[in-house]
Amino acid sequence: DTAVSQTPKYLVTQMGNDKSIKCEQNLGHDTMYWYKQDSKKFLKIMFSYNNKELIINETVPNRFSPKSPDKAHLNLHINSLELGDSAVYFCASSRGLAGGGSTGELFFGEGSRLTVL
Amino acid sequence: GESVGLHLPTLSVQEGDNSIINCAYSNSASDYFIWYKQESGKGPQFIIDIRSNMDKRQGQRVTVLLNKTVKHLSLQIAATQPGDSAVYFCAENMTPRGSYIPTFGRGTSLIVHP
Numbered sequence: 001d002t003a004v005s006q007t008p009k010y011l012v013t014q015m016g017n018d019k020s021i022k023c024e025q026n027l028g029h030d031t032m033y034w035y036k037q038d039s040k041k042f043l044k045i046m047f048s049y050n051n052k053e054l055i056i057n058e059t060v061p062n063r064f065s066p067k068s069p070d071k072a073h074l075n076l077h078i079n080s081l082e083l084g085d086s087a088v089y090f091c092a093s094s095r096g097l098a099g100g101g102s103t104g105e106l107f108f109g110e111g112s113r114l115t116v117l
Numbered sequence: 118g119e120s121v122g123l124h125l126p127t128l129s130v131q132e133g134d135n136s137i138i139n140c141a142y143s144n145s146a147s148d149y150f151i152w153y154k155q156e157s158g159k160g161p162q163f164i165i166d167i168r169s170n171m172d173k174r175q176g177q178r179v180t181v182l183l184n185k186t187v188k189h190l191s192l193q194i195a196a197t198q199p200g201d202s203a204v205y206f207c208a209e210n211m212t213p214r215g216s217y218i219p220t221f222g223r224g225t226s227l228i229v230h231p
Contacts, residue, residue: 004160033219041204043161043221056218090160094219104149104210106219108160 003027006091006109013081014117020077021112023091031055032074033106034066035090043090049074078114086116129228136197138225140190140207149210152181152192155224156203164192164205194227202229 004025013019025032033056034046047066048056054066063079078085092106130136142150148169153161165176167183167190174181180193190207204224 035221041155041224041226043206043224045218045220048218058218092160092219104219105151105163105166106153106161106208108162110158110160 004091004093004107004109006089006112008112009110010113010115012115012117015081015083017081018077018079019081019114020075021089021091021114022073022075023109024073025091025093025107026072027093027095027107028072029093029095029107030071031094032068032071033092033094034074034076035092035108037088037090037111039087047074047076081114081116083116086114088113126223127226127228129230130197132197132199132229132231134197136192136194136201136227136229138192138194138205138227140192140222142188142190142207142209142222144209144220145185145188147209150181150183150190151208151219152179152190153206153208153221154201154203155206161206197227197229199229199231202227 006023011019031050033048035043036046037043045058046060049068051071052068065077067075088111090111091109094106151166152164154164155161165179165181167174167181172183178195182191194201204226206221206224208219208221
């Protein structure tokens with residue numbers, strides 16, 4: 001069984017369009033994340049949710065809006081796509097916040113490669 | 118800002134050799150560090166972790182060393198195999214605002230030649 005699954009795996013779209021990437025985890029974890037990985041493999045955190053509550057929003061443009069309907073799902077919606085949004089987006093989950101006694105290990109999905117033309 | 122960095126972006130080794138991947142961090146308040154391995158087309162996977170109250174931790178063929186004095190972390194892979202070829206990231210637990218922010222370094226590409 002896939003622990004963290006994201007869909008779609010590949011997404012090609014035109015500038016200005018709106019698109020969504022979905023993420024689900026079946027690990028029973030409390031915290032979920034979205035990371036953006038650029039062409040040089042740099043992984044930058046975008047958002048983090050703990051039990052459906054936003055806890056980290058790292059200077060991401062307002063065009064990006066995460067939604068967590070329940071603690072097993074964290075979806076990413078992107079409005080008015082720009083060329084610079086092209087990247088691989090990774091969803092991840094962890095057992096909880098480090099201060100709460102969790103290991104802090106992240107479990108990643110396989111990534112969603114977004115190409116904006 | 119504070120960041121996690123790497124000394125070498127690419128490391129090429131021969132099969133059977135030992136590999137050492139280095140990482141420098143700048144947040145002296147970080148108390149937890151993880152090494153991840155990312156194979157092509159996949160997400161990063163946990164390899165080994167270490168807390169700041171330790172200076173060495175060993176796993177299967179891997180050892181992580183932590184030097185808090187110089188804020189340096191290294192991953193040693195013994196008897197490197199072709200299957201070890203991947204990008205390796207160190208990540209630190211940064212808590213600038215009381216929330217755990219897993220922050221990744223830039224990554225080192227390990228290439229193992231048969």
